[in-house]
Amino acid sequence: MSVTVLTPAAQKRLTTAANARGDLGLPAGSPADAQLERWIDQASQQAASYCRRVFGREKVRERVNLCGYRTDDGGILLDRGPIVRILGAFVDGVTYAPEAFEVVGGREVFLTLAGERTCWRGSRLAIEYEAGWLLPGEPKEVNGVAALAEDLPADIERAVIQLVGVAASMSGRDVTIKSEDVEGVGSRDFYVQGASATLPHPEAEAILSQYRRMLFA
Numbered sequence: 001m002s003v004t005v006l007t008p009a010a011q012k013r014l015t016t017a018a019n020a021r022g023d024l025g026l027p028a029g030s031p032a033d034a035q036l037e038r039w040i041d042q043a044s045q046q047a048a049s050y051c052r053r054v055f056g057r058e059k060v061r062e063r064v065n066l067c068g069y070r071t072d073d074g075g076i077l078l079d080r081g082p083i084v085r086i087l088g089a090f091v092d093g094v095t096y097a098p099e100a101f102e103v104v105g106g107r108e109v110f111l112t113l114a115g116e117r118t119c120w121r122g123s124r125l126a127i128e129y130e131a132g133w134l135l136p137g138e139p140k141e142v143n144g145v146a147a148l149a150e151d152l153p154a155d156i157e158r159a160v161i162q163l164v165g166v167a168a169s170m171s172g173r174d175v176t177i178k179s180e181d182v183e184g185v186g187s188r189d190f191y192v193q194g195a196s197a198t199l200p201h202p203e204a205e206a207i208l209s210q211y212r213r214m215l216f217a
Helices: 017-024 033-051 154-170 202-211
Strands: 002-007 058-065 083-091 094-096 101-104 108-113 124-131 179-182 186-189
Antiparallel strands (some): 058 124, 083 094, 101 108, 179 186
16 A cells, blocks of 8 residues: 655644634733744644644545455545545556545445445555545635535644643743742642653643554554
């Protein structure tokens, strides 16, 4: 199996400045939009790297060896998801129209004939498709045509905003300080990322772990 990106994702930010300000209770203009967007870019990249995936929509071409590479119910599990649409495919050089495929569960693809699932014939599949989510701030309609993609799951955006919040809270303070004690006023402790943690916010890591792609040797 190999994947070639034909059209990279145009958008990579997994939240907007307005959404981050609202959820984190940040006042308008503090921090400046440019700084907030930097934190959003960094948090979005953290999420993408941790999950080992691209969240925005990309057009890709995937090559699959059909010999032995099928699910128990006869489908083909593609590398990217959720699949927005199939653009076309070739099986041993024979062209198949997008209508010849059924997508189940966001990634599993079946070959159909007259609306019924049929056996894959041939040895090599080359399939072009669009996969990914509609990200926050992206238009749901372009030139009167509604987007086919599903919205990014709300819990992913929540996790990214939490990571932005960590960056905001660390701004301007010494991150090596684990606690502060002001005599007669009070004390406070800061969260310290543990050795087993990958991300600096435990809830964000728990949320994103549900979307993490597994690596196989």
